Structure formats: C-alpha cells, structure tokens
Amino acid sequence: MSKVYKSLFVAAMVSAGAVSTQKAVAQSQTAAGSGLPAKNMIGSFTSVRPTGQTGTVVIPAETHTFQLLAKSGTTAYTTGATGIMPGNNDFTAFVGKNGSSKEGYLAINHENNPGGVSILDLHLDEASNQWVVDAVRKVDFTPLVKTDRNCSGGITPWGTVITTEESYNTGDANGDGYQDVGWQVEIDPVSGKIVDYDGDGQPDKLWALGRMNHENIAISQDRVTVYQAEDGGSSGVYKFIANQPGNLSEGTLYVLKRSSTDPTTGEWVQVPNTTQADRNNTRTLAPAVGGTNWSSPEDVEFGPDGKMYFTSKGTGTIWRFKDEGMTVSEIEAWVTRQQFEVNYGEGTQLEDWGTGIDNLTFDGEGNLWALQDGGRNNLWVVRPDHTPATPHLDLFMTTPRGSESTGLTFSPDFKYGFVSLQHPSAANTTVVTDASGQDVIFNNSATIVFARKQFLGKQSETTAQAQAAAQMLEVYPNPFQTSTKVKVTLPAQAPVVLEVHDMQGNVIQTLFNGSMPAGAHTFNLSPAAGAGNAMYLVRLQVNNQKATTRILQTNK
Amino acid sequence: MALCRSLFPVLNQKKFTMKRFIIIGLWIILLGLLQQVAAQARLLTEAELAAASIYDNVTEALQEKEQVYRLNIRQQNYYSFTPDLCELVNLQFINAMKNKITTISPEVARLQHLQEVTFRENELVELPAAFYELKHLQQIDFGHNHFTELNAGFGKLRKLRVLQLDENKIRSVSPAVKHMKGLHALNLNYNHLEVLPAEIGKLKHLQTLALSHNHLRELPASMANMKELQTLALDFNQLTALPEQMGKLPSLQALLLGHNQLRTIPEQLTKLSSLQLLDLSSNQLTTLPANLQHLTSLRTLLLAGNNFPDAEKERIRKALPQAFIQF
Numbered sequence: 001m002s003k004v005y006k007s008l009f010v011a012a013m014v015s016a017g018a019v020s021t022q023k024a025v026a027q028s029q030t031a032a033g034s035g036l037p038a039k040n041m042i043g044s045f046t047s048v049r050p051t052g053q054t055g056t057v058v059i060p061a062e063t064h065t066f067q068l069l070a071k072s073g074t075t076a077y078t079t080g081a082t083g084i085m086p087g088n089n090d091f092t093a094f095v096g097k098n099g100s101s102k103e104g105y106l107a108i109n110h111e112n113n114p115g116g117v118s119i120l121d122l123h124l125d126e127a128s129n130q131w132v133v134d135a136v137r138k139v140d141f142t143p144l145v146k147t148d149r150n151c152s153g154g155i156t157p158w159g160t161v162i163t164t165e166e167s168y169n170t171g172d173a174n175g176d177g178y179q180d181v182g183w184q185v186e187i188d189p190v191s192g193k194i195v196d197y198d199g200d201g202q203p204d205k206l207w208a209l210g211r212m213n214h215e216n217i218a219i220s221q222d223r224v225t226v227y228q229a230e231d232g233g234s235s236g237v238y239k240f241i242a243n244q245p246g247n248l249s250e251g252t253l254y255v256l257k258r259s260s261t262d263p264t265t266g267e268w269v270q271v272p273n274t275t276q277a278d279r280n281n282t283r284t285l286a287p288a289v290g291g292t293n294w295s296s297p298e299d300v301e302f303g304p305d306g307k308m309y310f311t312s313k314g315t316g317t318i319w320r321f322k323d324e325g326m327t328v329s330e331i332e333a334w335v336t337r338q339q340f341e342v343n344y345g346e347g348t349q350l351e352d353w354g355t356g357i358d359n360l361t362f363d364g365e366g367n368l369w370a371l372q373d374g375g376r377n378n379l380w381v382v383r384p385d386h387t388p389a390t391p392h393l394d395l396f397m398t399t400p401r402g403s404e405s406t407g408l409t410f411s412p413d414f415k416y417g418f419v420s421l422q423h424p425s426a427a428n429t430t431v432v433t434d435a436s437g438q439d440v441i442f443n444n445s446a447t448i449v450f451a452r453k454q455f456l457g458k459q460s461e462t463t464a465q466a467q468a469a470a471q472m473l474e475v476y477p478n479p480f481q482t483s484t485k486v487k488v489t490l491p492a493q494a495p496v497v498l499e500v501h502d503m504q505g506n507v508i509q510t511l512f513n514g515s516m517p518a519g520a521h522t523f524n525l526s527p528a529a530g531a532g533n534a535m536y537l538v539r540l541q542v543n544n545q546k547a548t549t550r551i552l553q554t555n556k
Numbered sequence: 557m558a559l560c561r562s563l564f565p566v567l568n569q570k571k572f573t574m575k576r577f578i579i580i581g582l583w584i585i586l587l588g589l590l591q592q593v594a595a596q597a598r599l600l601t602e603a604e605l606a607a608a609s610i611y612d613n614v615t616e617a618l619q620e621k622e623q624v625y626r627l628n629i630r631q632q633n634y635y636s637f638t639p640d641l642c643e644l645v646n647l648q649f650i651n652a653m654k655n656k657i658t659t660i661s662p663e664v665a666r667l668q669h670l671q672e673v674t675f676r677e678n679e680l681v682e683l684p685a686a687f688y689e690l691k692h693l694q695q696i697d698f699g700h701n702h703f704t705e706l707n708a709g710f711g712k713l714r715k716l717r718v719l720q721l722d723e724n725k726i727r728s729v730s731p732a733v734k735h736m737k738g739l740h741a742l743n744l745n746y747n748h749l750e751v752l753p754a755e756i757g758k759l760k761h762l763q764t765l766a767l768s769h770n771h772l773r774e775l776p777a778s779m780a781n782m783k784e785l786q787t788l789a790l791d792f793n794q795l796t797a798l799p800e801q802m803g804k805l806p807s808l809q810a811l812l813l814g815h816n817q818l819r820t821i822p823e824q825l826t827k828l829s830s831l832q833l834l835d836l837s838s839n840q841l842t843t844l845p846a847n848l849q850h851l852t853s854l855r856t857l858l859l860a861g862n863n864f865p866d867a868e869k870e871r872i873r874k875a876l877p878q879a880f881i882q883f
Contacts, residue, residue: 073613172764272855277855
C-alpha cells in the first residue's frame, strides 16, 4: 500500500465513522490488511434472499448474528437524566476509548422534533462475547433551544461526534440572531456536552458550516476538510475548509458546481458564510452562486480509492468524484437504479435497487454498505470490484416491516457493525432470540450491533436457527377477531411441532405434530373468544429450529 | 334510575316537570365539563415539559392519560388524528409528522393545553374550526400538506409565534392574518401565492418572513411596517418591481430576491442600514441604486445572472469595498 493510498484509506475510515483516532486507524489497517481469512471479515457473507420486509431483521444466518442494544420505549436513561429513550433512532457513532473496539461510547441520533442524541457507555464482555451497556445518557440541547430531526452525522478524527439536523424550520426562540435549527452540532461523547468553541461558557452549533437540511458530515483525517450534503432545498454537495485544524467553527464554505460542457468535471464555488445572515441562508446562497442540484443528496463518504462518494436519494444513484482542490474530476454515476442479480446461495433473484439509498459506510475491506429508505428498504453491500459495467452487489439485510435501517458505523477493528432500525411497525410480532439470549420483537425503533457469529454471543447458533425458523412461519390476519391462518413453509420434509400457547405458557391447541412434507401448509386457528383482547404465542419447532410469533385476538 | 333518584331526589316528587328535567340535564352537562376541566392539569413550565416523557405508544398513552404531556406518533401510518387521541387532555406537544393524516377530529378542541404541534408531511387539506380555538398554541408546523389557503381561523391564535406552512398549495392569505400579533416567524415557501394582503404589514413582531418559490408579482407597501423583520425571503417569484417603502425596514439583515423579474431597484433600499446580505441574482438588472455606499452593513451581494455593464460592475465594487460581490 503506497503512502498516498494509506492516507486516503485513513481518511476513508475516519469519515465512515469506523475509526476516530490515529491509533485506531493503525489497528484497523492491521486488521484489514493482515491477510485474515475471509471468514473473519464482517463483509464476508452470502446474501439473504430478497424477500422484501418481514416481521423481523433477516441477516445472513449462517455467518452473522446480532444483539439488541437499545430500544425506544423500553431503554431507560440511567445517568444524568430520567425517562425512556425516545423513538426514531438514526445515526450511530461508535467512539472507542483510546481507539478500542471493545469499550467506548455509542451515540444514537433521534430523528424527531424535538430531536435528540442518546449516548450508551458500553463494553464487550469477552467471556460471554456479548456487549454490555453500562450507562445510558441523554445529551442536553436546551442551551441551544433544541435540535430538530437529528438524522445522520459523523465522527471527527479528534474523537467527537457531529449530529446533523435535517430541518429547515424557521424560528429564533432565544433571539441570538441564528435560526434555531438546521445546523451541524458537535458533541463530546465522554462528557455528553455540546462543544463550546468560543469559550464563553455557552455551547455553539457549527454556524460556519451553514444552515440547511443537513444529512451527514464526513471529516478528513487532515482535520480541516469537511464534506456535507443537503437533502432537499439546494440539494447541494458542499466542502468546508476550517481555518484551524480540529476547530470547525470558522472556515471557508464551497458548493460543487458541475461543468455544463464536461459533466465529468466540476469546480468548488465559494458560498459566503461570514455573517449571521449568510449562515442562516446557506440553502439560498448555494444555488445563487451556481451550486448544482443533485436531487436530494444524502451521505457523503471518503472512499478507499481516494474518491468521494455520495448518494442521490431522488434518483437512487451513488456518485463518486475525485477532489482536485478547487476543481473535481472523474464525476461518475457508480451505482445506478436497475435490477441487480442477488445470489443468495440457494439460487439467484433479480432485485430492484430502487431509489432512496440514504446512508453509506465503507468497511475495512472496501465494501460500501448502502442503507435504503425507500424501495424495499434493503441494506445492500457494493463490492470493491463493482463497476457500472460489471455490477457486484450483495444483500446483507432485509428489514422489519415499516422500518428503514439507518446510521451504520463500524468498530475500529471492523468486527462489529452498529445500526438502527427506525420506525418498524408496531404490529410486528415476530419474536427472535438475539446473541445475548433475549427475545426481540422489532415493533419500535431499535439499535443493534451485528457481527460474524464467532465474535458475538454464545447463542449465535440458536439465533441463526431461530431466524431460519422465523422465515418459515407466518400468521395472518394478525390481529384477528374470530379466526386466523397459520402458514408453515418448509424447504424439505421435516419433523414439525406447531403449537399455540397462552401467555401463561399453557398449550391451548396443537396444530401439527409429526412429519411434515415440503411446501406450504395452512392451519386454521379459532380460539374461543373471551371477554377482552387475548394474546397468544404460536410456536414452531422444525428439527431443532424454533420460532415464536405473538398474535392478538381482539373483541371488536 | 335508583342511583339517579338518590342523587336527584326531585325525581321522586310528583311536581317533576319537563322544565326541571331540562335543568337537571344542564347540571349534568355542567358536571361533565367540570370533570373535564379537572382532568386537565396546569400547564407545565418549559423546564417541566422538557423533562416530561415523550409517549410514542398510543396504547400506553391512553392507559396513562393524565401523565401524557408529549406525544410522538411520527411515521406510524395514521390516516386521521382520531377522537381517542383527543382524550389526552394534558397534551402540550404533538409530533405527528410523516403520517397520512387527512383529517383532524373536531374533538381536538379538548386539547386546550396544546402549545406546539407538528403535522409536517401529511395529507391535510383543511382544519376543523375547533383547531383555531386552541388558544395556547405557540408553534405550528403544517409544512408539506395540501392546504390551499392561510385560513382566517389562524387569526384567533394570538399567542402563536411560529407558523410553518411551506410546501402546500396556498393561493391566498386571509386578511385576518393581522390578528396573529405574537407571530415571529411565518414560513410560506413553496406555495402558489400571487398576491399578499396589505394586512400582513400589521405583523409588527415578525422577524422571519419566508415567501420563496411562490408566484408573487407584487408586494404590499405595508410590509414596510414590519419594523422587526430580519429576514425576508422572496427568491423564485415573479416580482417585477419593489415598493419604495421597503427601505423602511430598520432590522432587515437578509433580503433574498434572486430569480425574479426585477429591472430596477428603488433608491430607498440603500436606507436598509442593517442589511448584511442582498441576493439579486438571476434578475434583469443593468444598474443598482446610486447610493450603494450607504449600505454600510452589507457584506454579501449576489448579482450573477443579470446584465450589468463593466462600468457598473466597477462602480458597485468601489461603492462596497467591504462586501463579497459575485457577478
């Protein structure tokens, strides 16, 4: 690896949120480049079948597993605040203590109004291979009125977290001359405090980066160069050069203008950002000075090839370009909307890339993980050898009904991925057992950690089996009034036990017990109606694989 | 009936008449109202409200009605803001953005403590009259819906500070807008406005007025009365001229007029002593006012997409040596 390539790789990893310090970079380079067998790499997997959304998270069950870390409406704040973690989990930022991949802080955005950020203090218990949450803290934004719709963000090389406000609402409640929302906000994950740049005892938002519908932020290892994009509004791609390394409170702002004569090239045009009036109106100034509209760009990330990558949500295109300083070259639509062939082991299937590619993150092998808000809300992985002419993509995750996956970042050693499942349907009832042995229903926003099975949990085999079984079981309608149908689909003949339990664990009906042929089998279920609503558990055992689904009988 | 007789002995009397029955009925209604008022706790202070739990599970919220001050049903596939949600009478904050809500139940009148509501990205076309009786409302976000007018009812909301109605289909603003005396920010970006009522000038405390991406052809001179106005966004309209009175906005810091049809700028605009940012890009200008040097606060002047002769460009540069100017 050449020196130049190494520096670019470092920048890419920092931007991707994978690492936050030089030390961590060194670790990750060792891990990524030491010739470890593919079976140890997080990006090594066989695609899941492209089914669209189901009642739960589906990831490659043979190789990977997950553990629930936090769930909205359930996880409670433990330190410095009371109450329950709010909903709409989004960006996750893992910042390791001294570059550690086993102990650190996980900042979780909440894309609400008011928005918010929760911070988990957590560590990996190496005896059990499970993550332990030691504390749950809440960042207090009231000194700045509030934050609104904290969407994605970034991790700085100096170990802070930047949370981005995807909002352009008007209002200056504290009369400080700056509009209240629509900014980047830097947080120290250790103290949980917003950074105070001018030292006046009052925290500040990153005013000089401009006000817009921010999506994310990518900070270079040089500590001065920053990229960001606006989802909607100007739909611009921006670059910022800080006046001082490690201090993003002042600097020069540019917007990318694509050449009308040679669309593979462009230039950076300065956007005024010195006065409050300038900063409050960045969204208007950028197109006025010639900024190109990229149709709702979302994440911008450093690529391991030294190029910048960004996604255009409106068209479903992942663009990349080479930044030459004041100009750019090699602008290219790297992934475009089309049907991609997904090989899921047992066969292949065409899957529409669709639109709505939202969050991007590179892992240590150069895989680009692309999280989709739209289409079938898939979590894709674009392989390093992908080209527009010879596509190479895999499907890592299908998501729970009603949800999108958001804000993926990796631990510095790329063994662990942290990701949120935002706004899954409250009607989801599928129960799966995670790597820590707890039953998980994705019926509210949640943040999970995933890894190859050898790095997470001792119950991983059980988890994989439960996932496989969960895919065989379907109950509809649910909720129901008088009767419902239980459908079991087997890939091959197998011994099956299918039972319905009440919430006290009593078997109220055995629907099947014996050897079941391959194919789909449907059973009618009509429990005696009680006075009120009644909850039941449908339990399926196929060989040694078990799955449970919760169903609700209503009285009206 | 036995219970009724024990509560109201009059029912046992032979002289019971229909008139008395009506009086009793009225008492029952009054008792019901008192019970409703009693269920409403006092308004929480800002700090207390910030510390209050945000309920995002309606089933749980309805089981703990009296404890529910903040409700978040963002992106939960609601098609209507239903009467049962209006049983949460202590609500001061609702976030219902990104649903498919087409109607708000008239029972919303029960939510007399509401201070802030967000119904952004829904399918609303109109509001029930009862909504305009929510006297404590301070912030409303109805952005990205299907409203076609800024209804006169908003004029009843005297405490309203922020009103977001961007990304709708609004063609008219009611003159009753003048009654929103407390309004600080009005966002009407991305609508279908062609004219504004003169009464908009009565919004004396307005600091931000966003009217970008409409079809405005002219502006009322009364806008000069908005003495606290700091930001006026009028880019992407059809303006051919500006009222001279616009020079009387002493607090104006940002004036965005890009992408209009302006051919001249009134000399009086050079009296905007607080103006820091002036966007005049993509108009049909060939000259600017003579006394540009009076704009001593101006730091950013955007002029690209016009037809300035070189001599005029040079004059502008010399008049504003402290400003970033883009031709």
